Amino acid sequence: MRTASLNFPTGTVISVLMVEDDPxxxxxxxxxxxxxxxxxxxxxxxxxxxxxxxxxxxxxxCIILDIALPSRTRKxxxxxxxxxxxxxxxxxxxxxxxxxSDPVIIITQYPDIDVEGSLVKISSAKKRLRxxxxxxxxxxxxxxxxxxxxxxxxxxxx
Numbered sequence: 408m409r410t411a412s413l414n415f416p417t418g419t420v421i422s423v424l425m426v427e428d429d430p431x432x433x434x435x436x437x438x439x440x441x442x443x444x445x446x447x448x449x450x451x452x453x454x455x456x457x458x459x460x461x462x463x464x465x466x467x468x469c470i471i472l473d474i475a476l477p478s479r480t481r482k483x484x485x486x487x488x489x490x491x492x493x494x495x496x497x498x499x500x501x502x503x504x505x506x507x508s509d510p511v512i513i514i515t516q517y518p519d520i521d522v523e524g525s526l527v528k529i530s531s532a533k534k535r536l537r538x539x540x541x542x543x544x545x546x547x548x549x550x551x552x553x554x555x556x557x558x559x560x561x562x563x564x565x
Contacts, residue, residue, distance in 0.1 A: 499542040
């Protein structure tokens with residue numbers, strides 16, 4: 408799958424919002440981005456609510472977005488947050504509502520994405536998502552721990 412590529416000026420500190428609730432996956436993605444881009448300042452969101460708040464507060468040079476996210480961040484004594492199989496779409500809708508063009512790279516552990524009630528294969532997800540939301544989606548990447556293909560796809564997108 409051909410992806411657009413971001414071009415950041417050499418020596419610039421890149422601001423990245425990492426929207427990911429799996430610490431192992433987030434760590435691997437962060438390492439890959441740091442290795443490829445060098446100077447990066449990461450901001451983190453673990454849930455849909457947190458991600459929307461961060462997007463409302465400021466823009467980013469790049470947003471790394473998981474699709475399956477909890478509705479809110481778990482808090483001690485606060486009960487379990489609702490799991491949302493397509494919660495990341497809310498972040499895309501927020502970007503569109505704000506008329507923002509922050510580049511978004513979606514990285515998911517699932518081979519299909521739920522888009523408005525239909526399961527869409529990763530290979531056609533970018534095109535299908537653009538039919539529903541006017542966010543600047545650079546790439547949709549399948550994160551498979553046993554493969555290094557996701558790393559190459561991420562580097563290509565960056």
